[in-house]
Amino acid sequence: MTRIKGIRIISHNSEDHTCKWATGYPDVPGATAMTAAMKEKVEERVDAFLGQEGDGPATLCGGAPAGTEAARDAELNVSFSFLVASGDVLGVRLTTVQAPTAGDGIDTRTYWYDGKDKVHKSAPELIADGSRNAFLTAVQERLKKKEGADPTLLDDPADHDFSLDDMAFTADGDLTVVFDRGTAGVPAGGRYSVTLPRTTVSPWLSDFGMRVQKQTVSPSTGLDLGATDAPAPPVPTHTADGEDTTDCAKVKCVALTFDDGPAAPYTGTLLDHLAQYDARATFFTVGQNVAAHPELVRAEARAGHEIANHSWNHPDLTRLTPAEIRSQLTRTNAAIEAATGKEPTLFRPPYGAINGKVRSATGLSPVLWDLDTEDWKYPDASRVAQSVTSKVDRNDVILLHDIHATSVEAVPGILRTLTARGFHFVTISHLRDTL
Structure with a gap:
């Protein structure tokens, strides 16, 4: 992955064994709107996990009353991975794991940033507006081949920002769509994914989607989202003066x-x-x-x-x-x-x-x-x-x-x-x- 100048990782956790939660997501210079979208989603998940509204006290832990045995068994973890950080595009996947829940408790969402237009984009925006029907039909056809899948769950366009919220390219330029449990089939079927070959999906891509595909397949040497250069915090250069000779048996x-x-x-x-x-x-x-x-x-x-x-x-x-x-x-x-x-x-x-x-x-x-x-x-x-x-x-x-x-x-x-x-x-x- 391209080294990202000025990146900060926003980390928070409870460190409390009676109510375990930990979150982390990246703050990349220039991608302010994308960082804000991730922050909003992460805080929403934590507040729901803790039964918290506004600045009020936490009343729950994973849906159970705080301090109970059920609360001690609960856990929320939000982590991230970079999909692409190259040229004028940035892609991040947030993975949320919550326990105890039915199934694996995992849901994922991809976040995209267009450095050219300086806007945060949702996963469906990788596809051109006029091609979304053809794209959706192709996805549904592939879902029909999977046991337990129900392609009709994708029929309502109003749900697509939710059901089609995890899309990313492979290193070969194919497009993989991942569906959380219950969004494309019966919950017992778990998570589904379909992959559309590069030759199939390329004609349907938006301008942004084409740039994401290109930077995923052939990354540039750097990431430039048009951020105003700000001085990075200096990295200390302290050097140890030899081995530590302290004798803890004597002092x-x-x-x-x-x-x-x-x-x-x-x-x-x-x-x-x-x-x-x-x-x-x-x-x-x-x-x-x-x-x-x-x-x-x-x-x-x-x-x-x-x-x-x-x-x-x-x-x-x-x-x-x-x-x-x-x-x-x-x-x-x-x-x-x-x-x-x-x-x-x-x-x-x-x-x-x-x-x-x-x-x-x-x-x-x-x-x-x-x-x-x-x-x-x-x-x-x-x-x-x-x-x-x-x-x-x-x-x-x-x-x-x-x-x-x-x-x-x-x-x-x-x-x-x-x-x-x-x-x-x-x-x-x-x-x-x-x-």
Whole structure:
């Protein structure tokens, strides 16, 4: 995928094992309208999951009363993947997984941005207005061949922005249409997809659709959506001064850990804070964020910090199959190794959720924590700092997040106070090796 200058990943999650939800989507310079559309959909899903209206308190978790066993079994996860980011077109697929639900609980939607006309486009707009009837007929003919499918569910044009909301080209220029459970057949039939060959679909494409197809098949060397150039946050260049020689058997140590990043600009600011106190930390990174910001992960490693694995898109690993667990962790390890040249040995399961199945699916060593700042719940820098300085003990592993501005703002106070008390800040592996 083309490296996207100035990209930010908008990440939010609860980190609460009693109500698990995590969301992530990209904010690409120039594609403001598309980002707004994704933001609206993601917030709508989270509010519905939490039974929340406006700024009111959450009353539910996945449809169950908050605090109940059913709520603890619920989970919402929204992740993203790039379909094309080239020339003057951008395509993103959001994948939403919710549990417990009937079936697989998965629904997907593609978002498109036209840099030429500077507008957000829906998936059906890949097809020219005058060709939509022919396109729909071809899709319905292919659906007839699939057991349980009901092509007549697509007859109402008013529903097409919903039923035809996931369309994308293959590397060969074919067009694949994916239907969520119940939109093109009986719910028991699950999700359906049909693929129209390039030779069939090409005459029906809109001007935008033709450009998307071209950039998918033969990507340009860069992405240009006409965004006004803005200075990117500088990437810190701190370099570790040799190996850490701290002996935690003789002095007071503490391990600061930061989950869910890297995040621009917060992670860069955090690295500056840590460097001022010669503090080393462990970053439990999310794979989709590593892929977007490898330069920040390299900066972490260069400064002597430890890079570890926090899954690809922050699901509850205990809900997944062994193959899915391995995929979450191996994809993230590969992204980290590509950025730093070194493969991680540690992982932290999202929400701290781990069982025998998860342990058996990976050779990575799990890391939990001793002190949870709950910084995701209380966006108050002074409160976050106080939650550490008032409770910390020698050799504690402290849980923080580098996706929240207030958490990063709390770090100088933590470093200053604990340094004055004689604490040394080390990585997880160093703490383990010297005790």
